[in-house]
Amino acid sequence: MDTLKVGIIGTGNIAPAYIRGCAPFGVIEVVACADLLVARAQAFAAEHGLTAHSVDDLLARADIDIVLNLTIPAAHAEVSTQILAAGKHAYSEKPLALNRADGERVMQAAAAAGLRMGCAPDTFLGGGGQTARKAIDDGIIGAPVAATAFFLSHGPESWHPNAGFYYLKGGGPLFDMGPYYLTTLVNLMGPVARVAGSARRSFPERIATSEALMGQRLPVEVNTHIAGALEFESGAIATVITSFDIWGHHLPWIEVHGEAGSLTVPDPNRFDGAVTALAGGSRDWQNLPLTHSINIGRGAGVADMAAAIQSGRRHRASGELAFHVLDIMQALEESAAAGQHITIESTLEQPLALPTGLADGELDA
Numbered sequence: 372m373d374t375l376k377v378g379i380i381g382t383g384n385i386a387p388a389y390i391r392g393c394a395p396f397g398v399i400e401v402v403a404c405a406d407l408l409v410a411r412a413q414a415f416a417a418e419h420g421l422t423a424h425s426v427d428d429l430l431a432r433a434d435i436d437i438v439l440n441l442t443i444p445a446a447h448a449e450v451s452t453q454i455l456a457a458g459k460h461a462y463s464e465k466p467l468a469l470n471r472a473d474g475e476r477v478m479q480a481a482a483a484a485g486l487r488m489g490c491a492p493d494t495f496l497g498g499g500g501q502t503a504r505k506a507i508d509d510g511i512i513g514a515p516v517a518a519t520a521f522f523l524s525h526g527p528e529s530w531h532p533n534a535g536f537y538y539l540k541g542g543g544p545l546f547d548m549g550p551y552y553l554t555t556l557v558n559l560m561g562p563v564a565r566v567a568g569s570a571r572r573s574f575p576e577r578i579a580t581s582e583a584l585m586g587q588r589l590p591v592e593v594n595t596h597i598a599g600a601l602e603f604e605s606g607a608i609a610t611v612i613t614s615f616d617i618w619g620h621h622l623p624w625i626e627v628h629g630e631a632g633s634l635t636v637p638d639p640n641r642f643d644g645a646v647t648a649l650a651g652g653s654r655d656w657q658n659l660p661l662t663h664s665i666n667i668g669r670g671a672g673v674a675d676m677a678a679a680i681q682s683g684r685r686h687r688a689s690g691e692l693a694f695h696v697l698d699i700m701q702a703l704e705e706s707a708a709a710g711q712h713i714t715i716e717s718t719l720e721q722p723l724a725l726p727t728g729l730a731d732g733e734l735d736a
């Protein structure tokens with residue numbers, strides 16, 4: 372396979388993780404970066420051996436095939452559309468966009484140009500997520516009946532140096548952390564058919580206790596506790612809670628319960644973690660040996676897209692998957708506001724499972 376050249380737009384907090392995560396994959400090479408803050412892009416380029424450009428100059432470089440959009444959520448749709456308009460394949464951080472209409476624009480731009488759109492999270496490609504997927508595909512717990520997924524915290528204002536945006540439009544626990552949990556559920560169980568949600572904004576403002584913002588009042592524009600029921604096309608039902616209003620809990624990240632047994636799935640914000648299974652009628656949970664590598668990081672989804680571009684197969688961390696997840700998130704909010712179930716109009720084929728036996732840095736053609 373050829374090595375496709377990659378540029379980065381947005382050299383903030385998460386960008387170094389992509390440098391580390393892309394490095395093991397021979398199918399991609401990160402060569403350039405850009406940021407609205409020119410000095411930030413220059414410092415990042417110097418640190419990682421890249422060339423710094425303006426956004427326009429990076430997009431004009433003929434040798435770059437794929438551009439990563441690591442900007443803030445409010446800029447995702449606009450920057451992804453810019454990348455596609457320049458004739459490059461695009462891969463965005465999550466969420467794909469802030470709403471369905473913007474997400475649709477991005478997906479239509481990719482389709483019209485015959486280019487790939489990829490989107491984070493790609494954590495479901497890790498050893499934890501893929502071992503769980505294989506266990507379900509192999510029938511270890513039988514057909515899924517139900518699942519639970521819980522992200523509960525008291526918000527990022529105790530540690531994040533710039534926590535304000537988490538409480539503004541486009542933030543909140545559902546749009547920030549929901550993509551990890553919902554992407555994992557869809558990878559394990561296929562598409563969602565309809566949802567019902569309840570939501571509340573428990574505090575009108577938050578008080579930052581991080582060193583950087585100590586004592587600052589952060590206005591709250593979004594729901595901070597969202598509880599949802601998801602009915603999958605398969606008929607399985609998941610209970611999902613995302614919250615910034617909870618001080619402590621004993622709930623697991625994700626569990627999938629099948630006709631013949633139950634499965635625990637590790638933290639969907641990570642590539643590793645233990646997978647355990649219980650056979651129906653037994654009381655003993657068994658650790659399942661991991662069937663896939665945990666030596667991967669953010670960048671696996673981009674590399675997978677680069678391999679897929681060359682062979683013509685579907686890529687796994689796809690815009691289509693991210694759009695379905697966005698559709699579910701928006702529908703949960705709409706359901707909570709309207710007091711009724713919302714049908715999910717988008718659907719997709721379950722992502723391809725990763726084959727076993729791949730060496731680190733290797734991908735299937």
Ligand SMILES: NC(=O)c1ccc[n+]([C@@H]2O[C@H](COP(=O)([O-])OP(=O)(O)OC[C@H]3O[C@@H](n4cnc5c(N)ncnc54)[C@H](O)[C@@H]3O)[C@@H](O)[C@H]2O)c1
Pocket residue numbers: 380381382383384385386405406407408411426441442443444446450464465466
């Ligand atoms: N920080 C994390 O731990 C983390 C983890 C996982 C995912 N993410 C996701 O990664 C994305 C970026 O998060 P971050 O924490 O790195 O944010 P950040 O604010 O640290 O970095 C974003 C960068 O994008 C630049 N930028 C914004 N708009 C731009 C535009 N239109 N053109 C060019 N550059 C632009 C900003 O100047 C900034 O340098 C978000 O979608 C976030 O959800 C972050």
